[in-house]
Amino acid sequence: MSKILVVDDDPSVLSAFEQMLSEQGHLVRVATRGEEALELVAKERPDLVIMDIRMPGISGLEAVRRIRALDPRLPVIIMTGYATTDTAIEATKLGAVDYHLKPIEGEEILRTIDTALERSRLMNRRVELDAAAAATADDIIVGQSKGMREVYKAIGRVAETDAAVLIRGETGTGKELVARAIYQHSRRAQAPLIVVNCVAIPATLLESEFFGFEKGSFTGADKRRIGKFEQAHGGTIFLDEIGDMPLEVQAKLLRVLQEKAIERIGGNETIPVDVRVLAATHRDLEADIVQGRFREDLYHRLKVFTVDLPPLRERREDIPRLAAYFSRKYSKELAVEAAPLSADALAVLAAHAWPGNVRELQHCIQRAMILTGGFPIQPDEMRRAIDLASAGAGPARVTTEAERLRLFIQEYLRAHGGENVYNRFLEESEEMLLAEALRVTKGNQTHAARLLGMARPTLKARMDKYGLGRAREQDDTRPAS
Ligand SMILES: Nc1ncnc2c1ncn2[C@@H]1O[C@H](COP(=O)(O)OP(=O)(O)OP(=O)(O)O)[C@@H](O)[C@H]1O
Ligand SMILES: [Mg+2]
Structure with a gap:
């Protein structure tokens, strides 16, 4: 049984559909105006919409446009009273799945309806992320609760679109998992997914990370660098912890979303980028807006498609x-x-x-x-x-961890201020991080790389930089005497 919304200003058409479709075992909802249809789409989430193109109020075309904005995966069948294929073509361009000339002939429209419903069933099948639960999958999003079923539906609706998606939920609720699921089910699954964690990255650094820079654009910019957005061209970028993004960067991100183009720092060339944005946050963005920490325009832009993970x-x-x-x-x-x-x-x-x-x-x-x-x-x-x-989990620890790090950094700045402290700090902490990871994994580089979340060759290169593991290698190669 599917839920079908029929929209026509002619009551006799509505009752004819009601009879025909309920005979087929479907649940029918009706509306006589486009505006009303939009409300029903939002409220009732039908599986299919059948709609007249000429109605009082907003036109059928406009209604299709708005339905697509509300729910890009919802199939819409257009009915038109006259043989002007122009409007029909326009409607299909807007995403209507099919169009029919009035008077509507039973057999034919039923076939179209079946095809359209099959399409939406296909979409629903791919979101049965838990039930399908292939034993071969690396990760499964587990859960059959109502809240999680809503999540699967939301994933199904947004995955194949190119729309930006905002994934919200407390820490540990599976936001990253959902981002991966959306990506893997998207049309861009074969193109790169680039992840940027926006937590605790200062604005200037994050900007060069995102947009890259031209040689000489600031001290230290000794060569051109390509930013993540350019790298992700044709693919997807996942902005984790977007709620922590500095305001300046938020403004630039909004421009990317609107204009689909970037400029490298210190460059004057506008570079078109085709990137799908996924974003996640555990923060209460509405509260952040009130406190001036998050841009309202960016919020509205991102909020169109949200996935809310229940605690x-x-x-x-x-x-x-x-x-x-x-x-x-x-x-x-x-x-x-x-x-x-x-x-x-x-x-x-x-x-x-x-x-x-x-x-x-x-x-x-x-x-x-x-x-x-x-x-x-x-x-x-x-x-x-x-x-x-x-x-070892939960928000409490995150703050104390950040607190400890901050205290340590304050201490470090006091001790070494002025002595090329930036590079020195980063190098010393990198070396220590690598050494610790190698220590806890007893020198096993594969395990250490996994622990650090880096590729093994990268780890090897970094180890070489700091001369780590060399003593051991020498030990191993020393001829027995
Ligand atoms: N529904 C779920 N089914 C199976 N595993 C899950 C589910 N939700 C979360 N996990 C697992 O829990 C861990 C935390 O999930 P994830 O990293 O996606 O959370 P998060 O919301 O991004 O958290 P944070 O806000 O702390 O970054 C991961 O190992 C993930 O695989
Ligand atoms: Mg996460």
């Missing part, structure tokens, strides 16, 4: 399914048996507040599998795992 505490029915999924996943990684949870252990999970959301649950299951003295996992083991996992 885990609002979809507790997903917890057992998620727990089982992570248990399977880690059993593979840790090469142990998938841990079954006792009913009481599950009850412990069900009662927890999950401030760190799915990420926290994931850590918790991981810990529990390592901690457990035997299967199934017991409630007290579960409680310990939660304590350990929540110590």
Whole structure:
């Protein structure tokens, strides 16, 4: 059964459709004006719209245009009273799936309707991200709650469009996962996906990161650099934590979205870029607008398509399914048996507040599998795992981490101010980061690269730069004497 919206100012046409379509088992909604149709589209989310082109109020063409803006994946069939193919062509250009000349002939329109509905079914199938759950998939977006089903629908609606998408949700709710799903299901899946995390990047740095610069545009710009937007040309850019983007950069981003072109810093050439923007934030952008931290115009621009990830505490029915999924996943990684949870252990999970959301649950299951003295996992083991996992997740920790870093930087500036502190700080911290990653992975470069989220050759190159791992290599190659 599908929900079909029929729009015509002629009541006899409406009742004819109502009868014919409900005989086919469909649910029919009717409207007599374009404006009314738009409201119904937003409110009722029909699977298909059949619409007369000539109506009082806004024209059918205009209505198609606005429906496409509301929901680009919603198929629209146009009916026209006269044989002017011009309007029909115009309508198909706007995205109508088909058009029919009046009077409408039953057989024919039913075929068109079936085709259009099949199209929208195809779209729905690809968003069954959990149920389909191919065992071969690397990651699955798990959850069957109403909130998550809305998420799948939203992904299905936006994935194939080129529209900018704003993904919202608390920390650990799966925003990045959703961004990847949208990208992988998009028409640009074969083109690059470039990720920029906007957190804690100062405006000037972020700008050169985004737009690149021309040689000599500022001290230190010793050669031209191509920015991320140019690199992502033809593909997708994922702006993570867009709520933390400095205001100056927000203004420039808005221009990119509007004009689909960039200028390198210090350049005067306008370079067209065809980039699809995905953005994510855990921040309350509405509050940020009030406080002058986020541009309202950019917000409205991004807000057209949003995916809202519900916090885990609002979809507790997903917890057992998620727990089982992570248990399977880690059993593979840790090469142990998938841990079954006792009913009481599950009850412990069900009662927890999950401030760190799915990420926290994931850590918790991981810990529990390592901690457990035997299967199934017991409630007290579960409680310990939660304590350990929540110590390492959730917003509280993020602030203290940032706080600690800030204190450290203040200290560093006091100690070394003036001594080429910028390069020195970055190099020293990079070296330390690499050394630590190698230490905890016991010198295993593949594991260290994975831990750091970089390609192994990149890690190797950086190690060479700092002479890391050389002692070990020499040890290994030293002839036995
Ligand atoms: N519905 C889900 N099903 C399976 N795994 C999930 C789901 N949601 C999140 N995860 C997993 O939880 C972890 C956190 O997800 P992700 O990084 O996408 O969150 P996020 O919203 O981007 O968080 P943050 O705001 O902290 O960046 C990841 O390992 C992800 O794979
Ligand atoms: Mg994230």
